[in-house]
Amino acid sequence: MAFTEKTRGIYADILTGLKTAGLFKQERFIHSAQAADIEVEFPTGAPLKKVINICANNYLGMSSHPEVVKAAHAGLDSHGYGMSSVRFICGTQDIHRTLESMVTKFLGTEDTILFPSCMDANGGVFEAVLTKDDVMISDRLVHASIIDGIRLCSAMHDTFKHSDMEHLEEKLQLHNDKRLKMVITDGVFSMDGDTAKLDAMVELCEKYNALLFVDDSHASGFIGKTGRGTHEKYGVMGKIDIITTTFGKGLGGASGGCVSGRRELVEMCRQKARPYLFSNTIAPPVVAGVIKVLEILSASTDRRDKLEHNTEFWRKGLIDAGLIIKAGDTPIVPVMLFNAKLAQDVSRDLYEEGIYAIGFFFPVVSQGQARIRTQISAGHEIHHLEKALDAFKKVGRKYDILGKSKQEIIERYGM
Amino acid sequence: MDEMKDVIKNYVIKEYVEDDTDVTYDTPLISGGIVDSFSMVSLKRFLENKYQIAIPDDKATPEAFDSVNKICLLVNEYLK
Numbered sequence: 387m388a389f390t391e392k393t394r395g396i397y398a399d400i401l402t403g404l405k406t407a408g409l410f411k412q413e414r415f416i417h418s419a420q421a422a423d424i425e426v427e428f429p430t431g432a433p434l435k436k437v438i439n440i441c442a443n444n445y446l447g448m449s450s451h452p453e454v455v456k457a458a459h460a461g462l463d464s465h466g467y468g469m470s471s472v473r474f475i476c477g478t479q480d481i482h483r484t485l486e487s488m489v490t491k492f493l494g495t496e497d498t499i500l501f502p503s504c505m506d507a508n509g510g511v512f513e514a515v516l517t518k519d520d521v522m523i524s525d526r527l528v529h530a531s532i533i534d535g536i537r538l539c540s541a542m543h544d545t546f547k548h549s550d551m552e553h554l555e556e557k558l559q560l561h562n563d564k565r566l567k568m569v570i571t572d573g574v575f576s577m578d579g580d581t582a583k584l585d586a587m588v589e590l591c592e593k594y595n596a597l598l599f600v601d602d603s604h605a606s607g608f609i610g611k612t613g614r615g616t617h618e619k620y621g622v623m624g625k626i627d628i629i630t631t632t633f634g635k636g637l638g639g640a641s642g643g644c645v646s647g648r649r650e651l652v653e654m655c656r657q658k659a660r661p662y663l664f665s666n667t668i669a670p671p672v673v674a675g676v677i678k679v680l681e682i683l684s685a686s687t688d689r690r691d692k693l694e695h696n697t698e699f700w701r702k703g704l705i706d707a708g709l710i711i712k713a714g715d716t717p718i719v720p721v722m723l724f725n726a727k728l729a730q731d732v733s734r735d736l737y738e739e740g741i742y743a744i745g746f747f748f749p750v751v752s753q754g755q756a757r758i759r760t761q762i763s764a765g766h767e768i769h770h771l772e773k774a775l776d777a778f779k780k781v782g783r784k785y786d787i788l789g790k791s792k793q794e795i796i797e798r799y800g801m
Numbered sequence: 802m803d804e805m806k807d808v809i810k811n812y813v814i815k816e817y818v819e820d821d822t823d824v825t826y827d828t829p830l831i832s833g834g835i836v837d838s839f840s841m842v843s844l845k846r847f848l849e850n851k852y853q854i855a856i857p858d859d860k861a862t863p864e865a866f867d868s869v870n871k872i873c874l875l876v877n878e879y880l881k
């Protein structure tokens with residue numbers, strides 16, 4: 387037996403270390419479908435509790451939307467459960483190509499290729515389109531999956547300070563001798579809920595002849611007037627060379643992702659991207675579900691409009707209650723608590739009040755930036771948000787943080 | 802030499818320090834977590850452009866870049 391007591395001990399020590407450092411992650415079991423109202427077993431073995439979920443990426447409430455569920459059922463019946471193949475061997479059905487065309491149209495790009503997830507899209511795309519003669523210049527706060535993709539690519543890598551356009555310009559000058567330059571950013575940043583200044587970035591990329599890459603996972607379906615994404619919000623549709631996004635958030639919530647953009651770049655991914663070549667195709671019922679999501683979103687902006695109203699209501703409610711939130715206009719609304727223990731305590735007390743929201747702290751965000759990240763959905767009704775606001779007020783009063791400044795909270799609770 | 806030290810120190814502060822962390826000529830930059838190894842690239846390119854030198858990749862190690870003083874030594878090797 388190779389897994390000796392000594393080996394076991396090594397891992398036991400590491401896991402204990404995580405626990406003492408407060409970094410040990412624990413799952414909570416949800417016994418219902420994903421929605422605004424869920425039933426949760428937490429801690430394990432405890433009786434089920436009905437709570438309001440304000441921490442899902444279910445921005446458009448599609449995860450258990452009846453029409454999407456129905457379409458997935460129909461897809462299951464007509465196209466089967468799985469394909470038992472990667473795309474290029476025998477894993478491409480008519481509906482995969484239909485979905486690719488629909489995404490292309492929805493995002494306003496030239497072509498699209500599906501991946502098993504957006505993590506895979508980001509993991510494979512850079513290596514497929516860049517070489518050691520090129521440079522990747524990324525925002526310092528891009529998502530972990532982009533960092534992994536960058537690590538797998540032989541091109542030179544440099545960073546610019548978060549959303550700092552002057553710094554980005556310096557970097558574009560510094561690397562002007564490279565064959566290709568690619569500027570890399572998230573459209574909406576998932577921890578702060580702020581958006582990349584894509585209009586300014588397009589301008590810089592045109593000035594310095596650089597490609598622009600945007601991960602719009604937290605934007606596709608609802609940011610911009612018709613929900614096409616961050617590029618729509620900034621009036622630069624058609625000017626982003628590569629957009630990656632996920633079907634695991636606003637666009638249905640099941641799974642899958644894609645690379646969408648310039649025809650040649652998408653074709654390079656079809657020829658070379660390893661997660662596309664070596665991982666199974668998206669399952670037919672999921673493809674059928676995403677097709678329905680895009681049909682719903684293309685026919686009407688009702689859902690993204692409702693999300694926008696809910697977001698305004700929620701942001702205003704938190705500010706009026708005297709809590710500190712990160713400014714912005716996306717449905718990602720971080721309630722700042724600064725201290726890690728305070729964030730955990732507030733999260734636990736909110737749960738007691740029937741509100742499910744999670745504390746984030748170092749190393750997921752910087753030291754002294756602990757927070758509860760709330761995420762609003764078109765699946766929420768105003769009564770859900772009112773109840774959640776009441777809970778935030780009650781818990782806020784308990785910890786005496788309502789109306790207090792950052793300085794006052796830090797003085798009382800520490801960083 | 803002192804002028805070069807200040808040029809490099811100021812670049813490091815402007816490029817990598819986002820709070821009021823103090824950087825001296827001897828502050829460990831990479832082992833001290835101020836410059837991550839990802840970002841070393843721009844420091845190397847800055848030095849090469851500024852001083853019109855070429856630092857071979859195998860000499861641009863995290864150890865050789867670990868303080869303003871060490872970086873100066875490295876640059877001076879290639880200046881001649």
Ligand SMILES: Cc1ncc(COP(=O)(O)O)c(C=O)c1O
Nearest residue numbers: 503504505529576603632634643
């Ligand atoms: C910005 C960003 N990109 C990519 C991903 C990964 O998406 P997927 O779940 O499809 O792998 C996420 C999800 O957490 C994300 O937030």
